[in-house]
Amino acid sequence: TPGTKFPTLGGCIAADVHGKNHHAEGSIAAFVESLDMVLADGSTVRCSRNECDDLFWATLGGMGLTGFIYAATLRLKKVPSAYIRQRAIKTANWAETCRVCTETQHEYTYSVAWIDGLQTGRKLGRGHVLLGEHADAREPKGKQPFAIHGEGRWAVPFFLPSGVLNAKSLKVFNALYYHRQVRRVADALVHYDPYFYPLDAVRGWNRLYGRRGFLQYQIAVPYADGAEVIADLLGRIARQGVASPLAVLKTFGPPSEGLLSFPIAGYTLALDIPLRDSGTIPFLRELNKTIVEAKGRVYLAKDAILEREDFAAMYPQLRQFKAVKRKYDPECRFRSCLSDRLGIT
Numbered sequence: 001t002p003g004t005k006f007p008t009l010g011g012c013i014a015a016d017v018h019g020k021n022h023h024a025e026g027s028i029a030a031f032v033e034s035l036d037m038v039l040a041d042g043s044t045v046r047c048s049r050n051e052c053d054d055l056f057w058a059t060l061g062g063m064g065l066t067g068f069i070y071a072a073t074l075r076l077k078k079v080p081s082a083y084i085r086q087r088a089i090k091t092a093n094w095a096e097t098c099r100v101c102t103e104t105q106h107e108y109t110y111s112v113a114w115i116d117g118l119q120t121g122r123k124l125g126r127g128h129v130l131l132g133e134h135a136d137a138r139e140p141k142g143k144q145p146f147a148i149h150g151e152g153r154w155a156v157p158f159f160l161p162s163g164v165l166n167a168k169s170l171k172v173f174n175a176l177y178y179h180r181q182v183r184r185v186a187d188a189l190v191h192y193d194p195y196f197y198p199l200d201a202v203r204g205w206n207r208l209y210g211r212r213g214f215l216q217y218q219i220a221v222p223y224a225d226g227a228e229v230i231a232d233l234l235g236r237i238a239r240q241g242v243a244s245p246l247a248v249l250k251t252f253g254p255p256s257e258g259l260l261s262f263p264i265a266g267y268t269l270a271l272d273i274p275l276r277d278s279g280t281i282p283f284l285r286e287l288n289k290t291i292v293e294a295k296g297r298v299y300l301a302k303d304a305i306l307e308r309e310d311f312a313a314m315y316p317q318l319r320q321f322k323a324v325k326r327k328y329d330p331e332c333r334f335r336s337c338l339s340d341r342l343g344i345t
């Protein structure tokens, strides 16, 4: 499940979304048995690993460009309760964050790290690694073991003036957040809602960025030299003053067969970058060049600025995807701003 509970199932399949369990269980593709689709000519078709598998693997991660998914058969996972046994490990720097994330991969189904993206030098990459496992029904004592989530508790009723979230204010916020956990390791039983969907607690959280808004920027890089590449990225972002209050690190396991699926075995870093001046987008495009060199990629579901040639270098199965698209949508009826910008359509 992605980091918000509001997306539709169609949107999740079209982006082949990943959760905090990708290192252990893969993306949503691993749970999809079949898809029922309306194609560009109005006909309907069922695709799966056994029938029309070319369409199936082009649709998982295909950003809606192969047809309209109107039904999906999923294999669900039985969980023993609505609660997660969480272990939070406070890390002092990037090396420790990476070490904790990789060393605990085989012990925990869920793993995600919040990174203080504003630190440089020896504190660069410090944060909290949140590991999780489903709790048994008996563990949430005095609580309904399958209690479902309620409404978000807080709301941002209006756009904050742009600039309130600046490097200084965010540094203070991040320091308070980092130090709120005193011990290095803290165990807790938490409901699935705050564990999986912390941002959903604040309705309209995007307004915190003001009317100019922000860009979500998520990249994945292979394990080989991924830790060094991301450390370099975090340093450049902090020095550029492109403060990202929200920096999230996860680890990916093997990729799915989705032709345009994002996850590759390695680290993934997701950032929210406030759009403050005209230098931000060119700066991020420079970072994309580094990602290409590192054989990494940018997540299409969050992208608004990727350039054609970088996209083609990041997604080596693009040619196969285009061939499947031509087969099922020869007149290119399914298209988007993203597909036009990236030269898919």
Ligand SMILES: Cc1cc2nc3c(=O)[nH]c(=O)nc-3n(C[C@H](O)[C@H](O)[C@H](O)COP(=O)(O)OP(=O)(O)OC[C@H]3O[C@@H](n4cnc5c(N)ncnc54)[C@H](O)[C@@H]3O)c2cc1C
Residues within 6 Å of the ligand: 001, 002, 003, 004, 006, 007, 008, 009, 010, 011, 012, 014, 015, 016, 017, 018, 019, 063, 064, 065, 067, 068, 069, 070, 199, 301, 302, 336
């Ligand atoms: C706070 C936040 C946290 C997030 N965390 C994660 C995360 O942890 N992991 C992750 O992988 N993603 C994450 N995302 C991204 C999100 O999961 C994807 O963008 C997802 O695709 C959104 O789904 P949607 O229903 O809103 O689709 P939309 O944004 O409406 O559409 C997304 C794409 O899906 C296509 N699509 C939608 N419905 C259909 C359909 N029925 N048939 C065919 N195509 C369709 C659209 O054409 C479009 O290309 C996060 C997003 C937010 C805002």
